[in-house]
Amino acid sequence: MADVDRLFDELAAAYVRGERPDLPAYLARAGDEADELARLVDAFLRTVPPPEPSEDDVAVMRARLEGEPGLLALRKRRGRRVDDVVDELAARLEVDDRTRLKHYYQRLEGGVLDPHRIDERVWEALHTVYETSVRNLIRPLVTRQGGSAMAYYRRTGPIGDDGAGPAHAAAPAEPMLVTGGEPVPAERDALDRLFLGGD
């Protein structure tokens, strides 16, 4: 049996069990057959009734709509301390510089690191730490201007055609996504590359 079929069976079964399969990770494992796996998964998800989301999933979605990064919301919901998460990450990623790791983790959790640059090993480690895929939780649901979806509806006007809220709306107090806004060190070591990408 082709690898893509095995990967599909694994993902499909996990989805039906109500888990949150990490689709990009599965596609990475499929290599050259990623398009075929994506096609099969799309077909499957369109033909099977969606399972009821967990209470964690719902709470995290609510937080994202409020403009809060989902990973932060998940950690708070789980009652985990940042230092505990960082300790686990340091062990799994075999990182000695815990201070810098914590700096990066907090930026990732706060939604100010570009998730596309994060190394697969970080996602895998976080998946293990939280026992669920967190890749999709990094970014709050925001408008281009950085305001949360929910924040605009607490005020009086609708979202305008350009995605902006009412002109009189106050600036959002939520953390704002700064895609790619992280200062990049001139010389990147292995830890930098885990969170900023690059060779």
Added chain:
Amino acid sequence: MLSASSSHHDDARDAELLADGRIERLLARYELLIQARCIRETKNVHDGQDVAQDVMFRLFREFHAGKRYAGIPYRVVVHQVTKWTLADFFAGRRTDVPLPDDLEIREDDPGDRVVSELWLHELVAQLPEAERAACTLVYLEGLSPEQAADRLGTTRNNVDQRLFHARKRLRELMDDDG
């Protein structure tokens, strides 16, 4: 045949969530489906994730604009908004802005045939008994192929062979759907 009752059950659940204003639960239900569709169409994980994020935002905006799509299953709404957003992406238009108010969602769009009618239950029900049992355990109950083999008193390899035809049918559905 399980299709009708299962389909109606889920549509009723979605309608109930929509009526109760529990949009976050609805979006959580459909997030992976949206993401898979966007990644498949853009053939790029990063682009697909970005477009999926915009689909979620648009669905949220539609909800807060007061749209409840009387009589149209929410899965069709999700499908249609995803399709429009992907069309904007491929046309080079912005996808992070609300949809125009005059767009109408209709259930009878021929392109929605897969999501409207062909639930996996139907597909599985069309398979021979041996294949149907394996597919039910793996694709509808979430057992691993190894667990399904144990349950059926057969080998993993045998289960893989039985699942083959279901995957083949899924691929055919996608070919039909374009």
